Amino acid sequence: MENILLLEYLCQEHTNLTDEEIRTIEDISRNLPLIADLNQANVFIDCPTKEGKYAIVVAEAVPTTAKSVYKNPVVGKFAYESFEPAVFFTLRTGKNMFLNRALTQEGRTVEQSVVPIKGVHNQVIGTLIMEKDISEKLYHQDKMKALSEATETLSEILIGMTTDRPIIPEVIEEALFFIDPQGSILYYNPAAINLVSEVCSTDCTFGAQIETYFPCLKDVFYSPEELLVTELEILRKSFQVKKISLGQKAEGTFIIFRDMTELREKERELVLKSVAIREIHHRVKNNLQTVASLLRLQMRKGVSEDSKVHFIESLNRVLSIAHVYEIILSNSSVDDVEIYSLIEKIGNMLVYSGDVEHKDIKIKYSGPILTVKSNKAVSMALIINELIQNCMKHAFVGRAKGSIEVSFGVTKGSLFLSVTDDGVGYNAAAIPSLGLDIVKMMTEHDLSGKFSIRSNDVGTIASVKFPIERE
Structure with missing residues (x-):
């Protein structure tokens, strides 16, 4: 009952909806919890404000069958077109929008579907919105994409190494090390030689322990992550460090240093x-x-x-x-x-x-x-x-x-x-x-x-x- 009263107040205060149109919105809002549980998603109703500049959330339902997209309630908050273009597209055109990506007010990426709510004269009076959190999904997609690209590049590198023609690692600007499971250096490129000389004032040699030159790499090297990207400070310089484990068959790990000092x-x-x-x-x-x-x-x-x-x-x-x-x-x-x-x-x-x-x-x-x-x-x-x-x-x-x-x-x-x-x-x-x-x-x-x-x-x-x- 409190939700209905709040919905009625928000519509009267911030929108141009008639009493009959508000009743239509209220009828739909009563079904939001069921829709949210069925789809394992957050569900909302947004209505256009009086000046048409924003939309306002007048009702919401949080699923009990899945984790909520939002930490805090959003009823009464304004929605902006720059963050939720699909909502405003549907408000203006009356057309459906499915599986569109949007950014929530809390900065999370969601998969958003929007359908129009129409009044008695077939005009759009609001939108019914369903949102699912896809932040983790995107993270894994990006990780797999990066891993795939790295594997393809490393395959070329390995081919070059086995044919005594290490063309790719010789010309890339990043310092590249190939290390065995015990931490011994099996290969390094010219940029790696320059890095060791700059940091340690010594020559880089085959078979040396990578930790001898870079003690700060211990946590990175022994991390269980197959693909790890982090940033380290070495001698007041910033480096992006990538660790790429090739798995049990290859029995080796690539460590790549990129100097980020100028950018930072x-x-x-x-x-x-x-x-x-x-x-x-x-x-x-x-x-x-x-x-x-x-x-x-x-x-x-x-x-x-x-x-x-x-x-x-x-x-x-x-x-x-x-x-x-x-x-x-x-x-x-x-x-x-x-x-x-x-x-x-x-x-x-x-x-x-x-x-x-x-x-x-x-x-x-x-x-x-x-x-x-x-x-x-x-x-x-x-x-x-x-x-x-x-x-x-x-x-x-x-x-x-x-x-x-x-x-x-x-x-x-x-x-x-x-x-x-x-x-x-x-x-x-x-x-x-x-x-x-x-x-x-x-x-x-x-x-x-x-x-x-x-x-x-x-x-x-x-x-x-x-x-x-x-x-």
Whole structure:
């Protein structure tokens, strides 16, 4: 009963489903435990959210006949298209998707099948999803593939060794040793000679114990694993070490060293650069917040009504740029900004937190999941701020309420952004606006795009379009 009540609450709170459609979802949810046990899989119902940007898990069942894919319940969590494309494909098209691979919110690879749930008018109101954990299956597949490739390569190596033509091991960059079950070296290639000389300052000789040169290999060599890949630190250098046992018939083991020092150093440099960039973004955001606080403080100290409007406009511009860095710091990427979140933050700040003279102004947003680099995001933030602020200032003069719609998308390699209101319309003969001058300048000079503004049937529409460069 609690599950049904929770399902009903989630559907009412986050979706546009009717009461009849919610009843349909509830009827299906009652059978989820049986479906989960029968298929030895986790089963879920996802429904599209009101804005269509995400899907939300409204019901789930964990099998008692198999291990669950998830450690924690996922009812009430949002699903994203980047992780579960099959779910969104089915929501949009109403088509089935079977045995599709997906990544769970806990980072596990699963085999996912999705079928649509349809309402009385045959429209898709949700999806029924079955997921099975295939992480272990993929691990064994990769292991077998690697073992197969290694066996094929080693067969060629062995043929070369027996015909006194060891062509392959002579030219590969990795240090290669062939060792008997007692740990004695039976073969080594030129790269192995150089490695021993570098690490031990001595010559590599046939019959010597591999542990004499590399004591750290003891655990690797005596490991029961036929194929083992690990990483070791030797003389402050990083090596990837592969151990390949050829089994009882061949009675030998290959040990292969690959120098990973340069790669690991580059990885460390990238991490340090990422940390430094995030720290710079954090300081920029804090500095912008400080400027905003100083502007607010100056306004509290007393400014004339004529000056107050200019202070508010400047404050909004500073905060719009600060939102760019807030979004960067909340993401894993150090330079990508999600446009929908940026528009939403700026729009809500201006409409719901600003001085709207007690007017009832509504704002809504529409657009795909799309990111741009931070330099373009700063320009976009100022453009969005000026266009919405222009609506708030001029569109609803003499009116008690109004609405604004901000939409964006991509077409033919260009990003378009439009801000539409149902206000009094655009007066081209009016006194030039600083805000619109800023929009025009930033669109043309910073984004190499075009800006236009005109009256439409019910108000004003302002549009910006600029090319998206592939980076």
